[in-house]
Amino acid sequence: MIITDVTNPATGVPGLTTSLRGISQTHVTAQTANESGLDAQTALYKTLATLVHEDHSLAVNAIARRDIPVTPDERKGYEAVPLTVETQRRMAGLLPQVKLTVEENHAAMIQAQLRTSYANVRPGHRVAGGVVLGTAAARLTFHLKGQLDPNAFRSAVAEVLERLNPFNLKITVEEAEAPASGTLPLNLIVQAALKDPHSGVSGGPFPVAEIQLARMIDGLIDGNGRLTAGPVHLYMAPEGPIERITSESLHAENDGTTRRFADNTAKAMVEIRLAPGNNETETAENVKAHLKANAPAGVQLEFEDDKGGSPWSTGIEHPAFTLMLKSLEVGYGMKPCLFGCGGSIPFVAKLMKALDDIPPLVIAPYDQECRMHEPGESLSVTDLNGCARSIVHFLLNCEAALSRTG
Known part of the structure; x- marks a missing residue:
């Protein structure tokens, strides 16, 4: 069986895919008790902030521990792939100043994209495909009992957020129109990329703006709903004019514009891209257990499972793989790489279980420049023709080659 829904290592460079990441998506909705000092959206941000460690690696340990380690030979293979850090950053649309979450070399980036589980979050109100949103935004509304210099306070908030910005995302803090007297709404806009890259193909080695925004809000506001970081904590009552804080998620575009959602329920889509070694069923339960365990006191979470699919990986001992490697060399005119795909094709693992010993040839x-499943998706004629020639060569030779093996 031949499957053609992945990317080559580089334009005109053939790859035989031997692993696919899986996917688990869960809708999360938060509610808070009346006596809680936190509003529901702030509580949700603080909960989502716990999905990753400070270095942005996955903090759901049950999932991370199941990732199958990369062998030294596999690492050497990644080092031989003709990709550069600059190409991978461009594919993801990263802003120039944004730091990676892994070492600044292409092999580490490939490992993060193919063989590492990671978390992605999108606002639950927003309809989007399997992408990492390049920009995230929230509105914090400060309810006042006295006077406050908005410009000085906005600058103080921006200063705190920059200290909570280890990956150097672009941060904008802007004053919004006040819905009522005695309030000061500030929009926090955090941007990692100029586009919304595919969460499977590109995701893993760069920070997710929505999660970094959650971590910034978590560092800004404590579990009682009070500003906790200096110098902004001085603005809180009883010494300061701010009595309480509420927040809401905003729809953010990559040009920096924002708008409010019609539904301001506190909800999010939590997506985990799963490295080989994991499975979709355990992952969904692990995510729910982690979020429940890390939710602030007085917060109730509700969950709804969305799509899922287990990861897949294979050895290449079957003679069909030997023939396909030869066919790729004939089709492209150069030796192929053993590669993988960070994206998910959920039916592959299920189909392989059903078909048992029939090898999938992916x-x-x-x-890499095709913008797979993004606006402006395209095909390289070189790769399309190379793939077609490879399939023809394989089909013309498979009966003889495979029958010789018994």
Whole structure:
């Protein structure tokens, strides 16, 4: 069986895909008790902030521990892939100043994209495909009992957020129109990329803006709903004019514009891209257990499972793989790489379980510049023709080659 829904290592460079990440998506909704000092959206941000460690690696330990470690030979293979850090950053649309979450080399980035589980979050009100949103935004509304210099306070908030910004995302703090007297609403806009890259193909080695925004809000506001970081904590009552804080998620575009959602319920889509070694069923339960265990006191979480699919990986001992490697060399005119795909094709693992010993041959008509499943998706003629020639060569030779093996 031949499957063609992955990317090659580079334009015109053939790859035989031997692993796919899986996916688990869960809708999370938060509610708070009346006596809680936190509003529901702030509580949700503080809960989502616990999905990652400070270095942005996955903090749901039950999932991270199941990732199958990369072998030294696999690492050497990644080092031989003709990709550069600059190409990978461009594919993800990263802003120039944004730091990676892994070492600044292409092999580490490939490992993070193919063989590492990671968390992605999107606002639950927003309809989006499997992407990492390049920009995230929230509105914090400060309810006042006295006078406050908005410009000085906005600058103080921006100063705190920059200290909570280890990956150097672009931060904008802007005053919004006040819904009522005695309030000061500030929009916090955090941007990592100029586009919304595919969460499977590109995701893993760079920070997720929505999660970093959650971590900033978590560092700004404590579990009682009070500003906790200096110098902004001085603005809280009883010494200061701020009595309480509420927040809401905003729809953010990558040009910096924002708008409010019609539904301001506190909800989010939590997506985990799963490295080989994991499975979708355990992952969904692990995510729920982690979020419940880390929710602030007085917060109730509700969950609804969305799509899921287990990861897949294979050895290449079957003679069909030997023939396909030869066919790729004939089709492209150069030796292929053993590669993988950070994206998910959920039916592959299920189909392989059903078909038992029939090997799946996963090859690519796409290249790294194709913008797979993004606006402006395209195909390289070089890769399309190379893939087609490879399949023809394989089909013309498979009966003889496979029958010789018995």
